[in-house]
């Protein structure tokens with residue numbers, strides 16, 4: 001009897017044993033974030049390469065992107081609960097890329113609603129094996145399964161929680177993806193931009209649209225916000241916008257010039273180096289692909 005109990009306890013401990021060593025960073029009086037590494041997902045970071053943030057709304061937390069796995073979401077939640085113990089009002093998924101939302105299952109197990117763009121139903125097949133599952137360790141992925149948002153948005157929406165206005169801006173054009181949501185808290189002068197904003201690694205244009213993305217960044221630049229928090233990178237003031245914006249503008253201009261000068265795509269991919277970004281993380285894996293993707297976007301006509 002004692003022995004089987006001991007085996008059961010050991011087995012339970014092993015099942016929940018994976019730990020990331022997450023530590024929250026205080027962004028301002030109301031916001032804490034876990035900032036991921038400037039890397040692609042692998043068996044070393046186990047998906048801890050993405051940002052996950054918590055907003056103190058007084059009596060409830062708002063969660064912006066629950067992170068890459070069930071274990072991550074649970075651990076982040078334990079860390080935040082140690083700062084202030086209160087329930088979660090809602091979880092927001094900024095977009096469909098799985099490093100940002102595979103933690104949904106943890107919050108759904110607590111009975112919390114998850115809000116995300118209607119694009120989830122078109123872009124995510126919940127029965128497919130996820131990118132995360134293919135690339136990280138089994139231990140870290142244990143208990144994770146793809147759980148889509150329970151409330152889908154196809155337009156702007158405003159929540160009022162504990163007297164705080166939370167504006168969910170449904171970007172009405174393709175930017176980083178076809179369903180980006182920005183979370184704007186006017187009272188706190190804070191905006192969460194998901195992957196419309198990267199500041200420590202190059203963005204990927206693969207699922208996006210360069211013109212829509214630049215337009216969205218220009219809209220954010222015109223807003224009266226002090227804190228700008230992206231999906232990747234730990235800059236949290238307006239300067240957080242600069243890397244992505246500068247990169248996209250230069251990339252658009254260089255590719256446009258190549259097309260106008262009848263430079264073919266293969267030559268353009270080799271020639272457009274943009275050396276001022278060559279030391280930014282993931283340049284070697286992302287940049288040439290971005291040139292190619294943007295060339296194909298722009299060759300069919302640009303405004």
Ligand SMILES: [Zn+2]
Nearest residue numbers: 095097176195
């Ligand atoms: Zn993304």
